[in-house]
Amino acid sequence: METLVITAVILCTYFMCAARRITTLVRGFAMQSFFLFAYALLRALTENSVELYVVAGLLFALKVIAIPYSLDRICVKIRVNDNLGLFMNTQLSLILALAFTYCSWIFSKMIVPVQDPGMAVALTASFTVVMAGLFIMVFRMKAVTQTVGLLVMENGIFLLGSSIAGGLPFFVEIAVFMDVFVSVIILNIFVYRINKLFTHIDVAKLTRLKG
């Protein structure tokens, strides 16, 4: 069951790499976070600890509802609903994402004991998600996508922490959530200001000075 949820997270990551619109990307992020929430809930059920329930609930409230909502709102406000400014087309992105998965599988087979295939799968998934987040940040040329890429990387780290280390300490989780929430707010303000100043949010064109 946990393996299925983890592969659903990977599937959402592929979906995000294939997305052509910002709204699709945000919806993909919400879905990925939802499956992450399901994973956290499963962990909480097996370990029966209140702290994990709280973490799962926070994850749901923040990453499934609040952050996608605020990203959607900023998109509506600055009226960029067209395309992502793809730097690499969807087919190539998907193949690259798959290559990430395969490489992480090879890597995690090296460092994880063979007796525990579930852990290797979780490690593979988290590396894939982190690398896909980096990929989205680098190869998608709209300022909003940088935010989403950062959030995807954070999701990957959360998956890594909760699967390999058996969950980070409770206060660290809470602090990370607050961090993420604040950074999303700040980045949204940034995007809004960039749009005000440059009348676009294409980061490929931000090198030109404007005085």
Add this chain to the structure above:
Amino acid sequence: MKIMMLVLQFLFLVLAAPLICGIIARVKNNLRMRKGAPVLQPYYNIVKLLSKDEVVSSTASWVFRIAPAVVLSSSMAALALVPAVIAGNSANLAGDLLAVLFIFALGRFFLALAGIDTGSAFGGMGSSREMFIASFAEPCASLAIFSLFLRSGSTNPEMLGIPGPVQVSTVFAALCLIMVIIAETSRLPIDNQETHLELTMVHEAMVLEYSGSSLAFIEAGSYIKQIVWFGILAHIVMPSAVSASSGLVPVIGSAALFGGKVLGLAVCVAFLEVFIAKMRLFRVQDYFGFAGILGLFAVISSLMGI
């Protein structure tokens, strides 16, 4: 005994094939708050077409005349190779799932030639589109099937499904196959069976020149092709074939289960068709790009052993 049951199963599936199409059409119509044609409408169509005269263009060659027979017989040959109710189907006959793919390719090849043969503009357009779609659909289907071959270590169709807890590779191979099946049975995001609008039709454009019993053959061939694909998918997701020697009650139970699985798939396809809009022809490669990624991921996950 076993041979007789296999023959019975074959005949039963051939006869039941149009029913699936009728059910899908009925479910779609009911979802759209329409009354819809009766479930048995495909049978009425075939009977009506068989009793009608045939018009063949004077420029048509022998390819045009034999293509319906090739399409129908290739679909039937494929049906004989896939597991449905009774196990041991493909072990008796020489052929694995790859053979099924290539048998379908043979039928499609002749149909595409027949589309070009009469020299009508629609036929050529339909053929070219069909081959364009098939050139994507076949590798995707192969990928999904290879991932299952990797897992079972055999190309026998009966070894594809693994009973027990759900495997990740099964899920992804099944998702990939659903996308392929939607294209292969000319269903909605790729093609639309209900319309004869010249801009959008693919399969209908190809068979536009056919009439009478030839058209009945081609339609029967596509119904059988659909039930073959549904059967393969149902077997992968939930294998339920029993051996012929296990007695009458398990065989009847397995037949009921098979019918239920295929019916469930048909209803799912009908729901999908109602909620999805037709895709632009040159977005098809994106659709299959995603299907191919799912297939490749199925391969990787079966390498992972999950």
